[in-house]
Amino acid sequence: MTRWGRAAAFITMIAVMVTMLFPLSYMVWLSLKSETGDALNWMENYTAIMSRGRLWLFMLNSAVVAVAVTLGNLVFCLMTGYALARGKFVGSKALYFSAAATLMIPSHILIIPIYMLTSKIGLFDTYWALILPFLVSPLGVFLMTQYIRGLPDDCEQAARIDGAGELTILFRIVAPLCRPALAVLAIQIFMTNWNSFVFPFVLTSSPELYTLPVGMAMMQGMQGMGTPLLMAGCTITTLPVIAVFLLFQRQIVEGITAGAVKG
Amino acid sequence: MKKHIILFLIAPWFLTLAVFWAFPVAYSFWLSFTNHSVFASGTFVGLDNYIGLFQDKAFLLSLKNTAFFAIGTIPFTTIIALVLAMLIAEKIPGYRIFKAAYFLPSITSMVVISMIFVSLYSRDGYLHLLGKALGLAVPENGFLFSTKTALPAIMLMDIWVAIGYYVLLFLAGISAIPPEIHEAAAIDGAGFWRKLTVIILPQIKPMFLFILVINTIRSFQIFIEIFVMTRGGPVGSTSTLVYFVYEEGLRRFNIGYASAAAYLLFVLILILSLLQIRLLKGRQGTVG
Numbered sequence: 154m155t156r157w158g159r160a161a162a163f164i165t166m167i168a169v170m171v172t173m174l175f176p177l178s179y180m181v182w183l184s185l186k187s188e189t190g191d192a193l194n195w196m197e198n199y200t201a202i203m204s205r206g207r208l209w210l211f212m213l214n215s216a217v218v219a220v221a222v223t224l225g226n227l228v229f230c231l232m233t234g235y236a237l238a239r240g241k242f243v244g245s246k247a248l249y250f251s252a253a254a255t256l257m258i259p260s261h262i263l264i265i266p267i268y269m270l271t272s273k274i275g276l277f278d279t280y281w282a283l284i285l286p287f288l289v290s291p292l293g294v295f296l297m298t299q300y301i302r303g304l305p306d307d308c309e310q311a312a313r314i315d316g317a318g319e320l321t322i323l324f325r326i327v328a329p330l331c332r333p334a335l336a337v338l339a340i341q342i343f344m345t346n347w348n349s350f351v352f353p354f355v356l357t358s359s360p361e362l363y364t365l366p367v368g369m370a371m372m373q374g375m376q377g378m379g380t381p382l383l384m385a386g387c388t389i390t391t392l393p394v395i396a397v398f399l400l401f402q403r404q405i406v407e408g409i410t411a412g413a414v415k416g
Numbered sequence: 417m418k419k420h421i422i423l424f425l426i427a428p429w430f431l432t433l434a435v436f437w438a439f440p441v442a443y444s445f446w447l448s449f450t451n452h453s454v455f456a457s458g459t460f461v462g463l464d465n466y467i468g469l470f471q472d473k474a475f476l477l478s479l480k481n482t483a484f485f486a487i488g489t490i491p492f493t494t495i496i497a498l499v500l501a502m503l504i505a506e507k508i509p510g511y512r513i514f515k516a517a518y519f520l521p522s523i524t525s526m527v528v529i530s531m532i533f534v535s536l537y538s539r540d541g542y543l544h545l546l547g548k549a550l551g552l553a554v555p556e557n558g559f560l561f562s563t564k565t566a567l568p569a570i571m572l573m574d575i576w577v578a579i580g581y582y583v584l585l586f587l588a589g590i591s592a593i594p595p596e597i598h599e600a601a602a603i604d605g606a607g608f609w610r611k612l613t614v615i616i617l618p619q620i621k622p623m624f625l626f627i628l629v630i631n632t633i634r635s636f637q638i639f640i641e642i643f644v645m646t647r648g649g650p651v652g653s654t655s656t657l658v659y660f661v662y663e664e665g666l667r668r669f670n671i672g673y674a675s676a677a678a679y680l681l682f683v684l685i686l687i688l689s690l691l692q693i694r695l696l697k698g699r700q701g702t703v704g
Contacts, residue, residue: 159506166508166514170517173517173521176536177521177524232428232429233425239417242422251437255433261637262658263437264665265666265674265678266447267436269443270435285436289429294429350525367527370531383531390525395520395523398520409585
């Protein structure tokens with residue numbers, strides 16, 4: 154590109170960046186203001202929404218759900234990936250492609266049958282409804298199978314000759330080698346579930362089980378919930394993902410592009 | 417590996433697949449042919465639900481809104497993201513920061529984004545004032561309270577939110593192009609437009625296809641922003657298909673009827689995805 158071209162590109166990108174950052178900065182700015190919006194309130198909105206809005210509880214729910222689902226995915230996707238990458242059995246191909254196929258199913262069309270299912274088996278409005286359906290993600294199965302396929306199997310073979318069992322091999326030898334892929338998976342799953350709204354919203358009814366996004370959506374329009382107060386809650390909801398993003402940017406980018414490039 | 421070990425290893429995924437994917441897909445197919453609701457226990461009614469949907473003005477409006485939403489956002493999101501990805505790939509100073517900043521909206525909860533924009537679009541919100549300053553015909557009560565502007569306002573927000581994610585995907589595609597090709601283009605003195613049409617587009621065809629398909633799947637499922645910002649209003653002008661399914665199924669408990677709507681949506685998305693794959697893949701059939 155010419156010098157002028159680069160300058161024009163630079164200015165364009167700055168302008169886009171300002172547009173991208175403006176709404177989020179506006180959220181933080183408003184959260185520090187008083188109800189009428191003309192004076193700075195600093196932390197008052199935060200303490201108010203924490204106590205009045207039961208945000209502590211929502212935060213705890215979000216954390217429990219996101220962490221449980223993440224841990225489940227780490228273990229189960231590793232197991233599945235190992236079996237699909239190394240085991241030769243009837244239907245292994247079908248099981249692998251099923252993971253790719255589910256990525257093509259628009260999940261929101263399943264809100265009714267999954268709602269019916271959870272209420273029939275007594276899971277509706279429990280923590281289990283928020284955790285069980287998401288414990289093994291198709292993305293994770295996909296990612297781990299691909300990654301393990303790319304690993305050399307010399308160490309596994311050597312351990313097998315020494316008489317090590319398959320589970321020992323999986324958790325002692327393969328798992329440590331999979332650390333980069335597991336990190337990508339963990340971050341991806343944590344962020345998705347922390348922000349998840351549709352299923353937690355559909356599968357619970359008592360406020361005791363609301364996650365942060367559900368709680369925030371429900372608080373909107375409630376009496377005495379002015380915009381600065383809501384923006385304080387929104388900031389609290391957003392901070393953890395921004396922190397994770399700043400710490401693990403590389404893994405996040407990998408997680409997002411992994412499915413696309415290999416798919 | 418022994419059989420019982422394999423069974424043990426794949427059991428969690430197999431169960432998830434069976435219980436939370438295959439069963440719901442099959443179950444809602446069955447439900448869509450029944451009159452399951454608060455008043456009826458769910459007897460087989462054949463195609464009644466499907467026929468009813470095509471005579472239901474609310475459904476047809478949701479269908480129209482969803483199509484409008486997709487057609488009005490996907491081209492913009494794709495083109496803007498592609499151009500930004502190309503600029504980032506040129507490694508303009510600060511490109512890492514730009515990339516991160518563009519992606520921030522994508523990692524933020526959609527509920528949060530929607531609540532921020534409710535405020536920005538409101539009567540004394542900044543976007544309202546900006547619209548006025550630009551001399552646009554701004555509705556008196558704010559963009560979200562007029563049947564003419566509510567859906568376009570949400571679409572504008574959607575483009576803003578989604579761009580960063582597709583920038584990353586396009587970037588992955590562009591950086592996978594062998595550097596020799598880029599160098600050859602530089603030596604030939606290819607400009608921006610030539611580089612885009614002659615080098616980048618043909619080289620990133622699989623990624624372009626993937627982006628188009630997932631963007632379509634996503635756009636046809638828009639729900640959270642509708643729920644938080646307008647609840648489908650004013651007078652149904654922002655009701656989308658998933659919002660219709662939610663209203664009918666989980667608020668009025670017309671389970672059978674809503675399942676039929678969900679299934680139509682499923683088939684619609686499937687047809688569109690296959691169509692896009694066909695059109696873009698052409699006859700080579702070796703993409704991806």
